[in-house]
Amino acid sequence: MRSASFDDDPGGSRRWFARRRRDDALDALASSDCGVVVCDSAGRITSATDVAARLLGEAPSALQGQLLSNWLVGDGILLPTQTGPHWRMLRGPRGKVWSALLVHAGTWNGTEGLGVYLIQPGAPPVVGRSSETARPARRTDPLTGLNDRSAFQDDLASAMAGARASGVALALMFLDLDDFKRINDSLGHAAGDALLRHVADTLCLALGEGRAHVSRIGGDEFTVIVPGIGCAEDAALVAQRVLDAFEPTFRLGRTELQVSTSIGIALYDGGHDDPDRLLRETDMAMYRSKQRGRGTYSFFSPEMGAQAAARVELESGLRGALERDEFVLHYQPKVSLETGRVVGVEALLRWRRPGRGLIPPDRFVPVLESTRLILTVGAWVLRTACADLVSWDRLGLPPLVMAVNLSPRQLAQPFLARMVDDTVREHGLDPGRLELELTESLLLEERTGTTDVLDAFARMGVRVAIDDFGTGHSSLSRLKRLDVDTLKIDRSFVAELPHDREDLAIASAIVAMGRSLQMRVVAEGVETPAQARCLARLGCHEAQGWLVGRPMPAAELVAWLQDRDRPRRDGWDGDTEPMTLMSLETLGTHDLEI
Known part of the structure; x- marks a missing residue:
């Protein structure tokens, strides 16, 4: 009988060379920094390299005969007959974690039915996109290839x-x-x-x-x-x-x-x-x-x-608060710094929660905004404020401008301009007596549709104010292009007037800019006569703050307004010629004291 040769069995020759390359590769692994463990068909260790023994915390001789599953993290067993290749996590000494990859199942050094595991530090590497060798049936995100x-x-x-x-x-x-x-x-x-x-x-x-x-x-x-x-x-x-x-x-x-x-x-x-x-x-x-x-x-x-x-508890309480009539409006007056007359009010939302009293706006308004409740509540605020303004007219009170705040989510709604127009018409209100306040950062962003909404307000005759001006990063060129009627100086630039020269310079610059753009300028947070006198001398048109009046319910505001039946100057001198930045150099703070 003729001996078989590789030439007689081309397939056998390929299998022999494949086994030879595989065995050479595995031998190379055994001499690398990674540990190599060989297990029998029952998963018991038959041999291990010194590196593997060190990673597992045992002497090489002590590993023989033990189940590799003894080091497995979690339940299960390790058998070379399991479909592979696959990764498993092993527990090392002192709480360390290693990973074991079944790199070969079959013959090893002439012995059949063995499994060869490569052990290395760290958890199984499943970074980023799924690997066919590591996880053959991974579910992936079709756009990015990452795990879904x-x-x-x-x-x-x-x-x-x-x-x-x-x-x-x-x-x-x-x-x-x-x-x-x-x-x-x-x-x-x-x-x-x-x-x-x-x-x-x-x-x-x-x-x-x-x-x-x-x-x-x-x-x-x-x-x-x-x-x-x-x-x-x-x-x-x-x-x-x-x-x-x-x-x-x-x-x-x-x-x-x-x-x-x-x-x-x-x-x-x-x-x-x-x-x-x-x-x-x-x-x-x-x-x-x-x-x-x-x-x-x-x-x-x-x-x-x-x-x-x-x-979550706050949000739960807010849902249904409108139907339960728990929201109320308080109004804070604004006065002319030239005449001392009350010229307008700002509507401020309050939540009177049963058993809790008045909840501060900074606690619940962000929740309204994030849950879209601001859309229905905001519409209620606008309707109520307009209705109150009309009722004050019937009482014979002086005509006031009503300021109502708009949130970012409201401004993004395509029906906002129509809703405002319908509300003004429904109450028979002069549109020029409604002023909608938006924050500086919101108004000056390059948002799609913002300019269109402001143009619609301008066509109606509704006024627009920029609230908290000076706290954002304003683009003067964009400000000039927008239909804005009023700038409100943020209270942070008013608090230290007239003594802080930097705040004095900022306030003066805002007033000068507003007047040059034909805008009215309102100062927020005015609490002392000295602040009012200083702002009047700078050329600021109006003041709002506790010096003028605190926010109050509608009925209380009516009584307060009826008590102010004559012009008041409350200590400021009415010198309202706008001051230039250069004139600040010659202005001493003693000139601004009462």
Whole structure:
């Protein structure tokens, strides 16, 4: 009988050379920094390299005959007959975590039915886009190739189980892109998709081929799971690495975009087994980053949980508050600095909650804004304020200008101008006696449709005021193009008048600018006669603050107005010629004292 040769069996020759290359590769691994463990068909260790023994915390001879599953994090067994290749997490000495990859199942050094595991430091590397070798059936986001929400949930549950078993914490990070909606709306959905793919690439490059799990869980929201984190400082370093990666601009066609993200971080040390709770904690921390100015990271703290619970309770109370007649309007008067006469009022929303008294506006108005309740409540404020103004006319009170605040969400509504017009017509009100106040930052942003809404107000004859002027980053060229009637000097520039020379210069500049643009100028937060005298000398038209009158309910305002049946000058001298910036050099504060 003729001996078989490779020439007689080409397929056999290929299999022989494949086995030879595989065995050479595995032998090379055995001499590398990674540990190699060989198990029999029952999962018992038959041999191990010195590196593997050190990682597992045993002498090489002591490992023989033991089940590799004894080091497995979580439940289960390790058998070379399992479909592979696949990663599993192993527990090392002193709470360290290693990963084991089944790199070969079959013959090893002439023995059949063995499994060869490669052991290396760290958790299984499932960074970024799914790997066919690591997870053959991964569910991926079709746009970015990252793990999708379902895969993320599996990863998080597995990582939390590993953290509980090993006692080594993990960090979960929640990332939300800043101003993505504006980019998507202004440049189109194709540009938005390109930006999301860029973000995915940036995250994967920033985190490297390590042990972090990156997912896109919806819209512009991404998550990063970092197992085996040492401490909060280590998590902060990872978060800062991500923020730094977004520093370079992203070119999209001929447009350069500066992309930033707000990050929320929660550390998990095994104190519970609820993945949804951990995700909620990162979400709360992310919103704290938004509040801090965006483009930064924040850690979850128990106080955030208490604040979130209080917010939920507050939101629950706000729903239905309008139907229960719990909202009321208070009105704060404004006076002419030239005549001392009351010329207008500002409508201020108050919530009289049963059993709680009046809730401060800064506590509940942001909740109204975030829940869209501001649309119905805002419409009620406008109708009520107009109705009260008309009722005061019937009482024979002097004609006043009614100022009503508008929120960003209201300004973004396409029906706002029609709603204002209908309300004015319904009450038979002169449109020139309604003034709508918007914050400086809101009005001076290049928002789509803002100019159209302001033009519509101008055609109606409704006035527009910029509130808190001086606190934003105003573009004078844009201010000149907008139909604005009034500038309101922010109270922060009034509080230290007349003694603070910097505030004096700022207030003078705002007055001079307003008068040059044919706008009326109102000072907020006027509390002393000295402040009123100073503002009058600077040329400011009107004052609002506790010196004039505190906010009060409608009935109380009527009584207050009826008591002021004659002009008052209340100590200021009526010298209203506007002062130039140069004249400040020669103005001593003693000239402004009473």
